[in-house]
Amino acid sequence: MKKRPFVFLCTGMSLDGKISTAKRIDTRITTDDDRNFLYDLRVPCDAIMMGGRTVILDDPGLTVKSVRRQKQRLALGKTKEPVKVGIVSDISKLKINGDFFNKGDAKKIIFTTERSPKTKINELRKIADIYVYGKQKVNLKKALSKLYELGIKSVMAEGGGELIFSLLKDDLVDEINLKIGDLILGGRNAPTLCDGEGFAGTTAKQVRLISLKRKNSYLMLKYKVKRVN
């Protein structure tokens, strides 16, 4: 297999495992909405990866706001802000004037498929690097190899559940950083940490708990994902 970056997940979920509401509206999962867990983990990564639905619905800026964290990144030999990576099957619905493309100074990379109209690809090429890697879904192995080739050695994948399932299925996750909040969101259709088609009992991914810390309103857990081979 070709070389790829170290991939770690960083996701926040409610006590009942939901990462958003049933209507997929970005929401808090803890009572105090402390974002330090997420912002601290953005410091050591070269790139942040998001699934297409998250980029389209939430339009996250993915910036490193605090000057202290920006300085920490520079001291590590990194750019002030991580590269933004979107895994988007069809780019038609992307908000070109939104936060993902316009907040901060980071480089933007979109991996897409043949479902994206060529005119849209050419339009987006003015503000982002675009790679067409797949017919229906993005080939994630190929996308990660390309990121490695571009000098990106660590990728933080924040979600959502469909992207995380695909990354785990393809054995592309090394570490999971999980924040478990003190709110219960419910909703049978609300996205969870890992959705997709799901694994059968025998193919279920195995993880090993590395650390567990308690904050006022949430738990922080770190796991290593057991390699298949």
Ligand SMILES: NC(=O)c1ccc[n+]([C@@H]2O[C@H](COP(=O)([O-])OP(=O)(O)OC[C@H]3O[C@@H](n4cnc5c(N)ncnc54)[C@H](OP(=O)(O)O)[C@@H]3O)[C@@H](O)[C@H]2O)c1
């Ligand atoms: N709490 C957190 O930490 C956190 C973090 C991130 C996101 N979220 C939430 O997660 C929700 C969205 O999650 P989601 O599961 O619906 O969507 P998602 O994982 O953000 O995006 C999945 C979409 O990406 C496209 N895609 C292209 N290639 C793919 C591949 N190889 N594997 C998987 N997807 C691929 C697909 O679009 P097509 O179906 O069009 O092919 C797929 O539906 C939002 O509500 C967001 O707020 C929460």
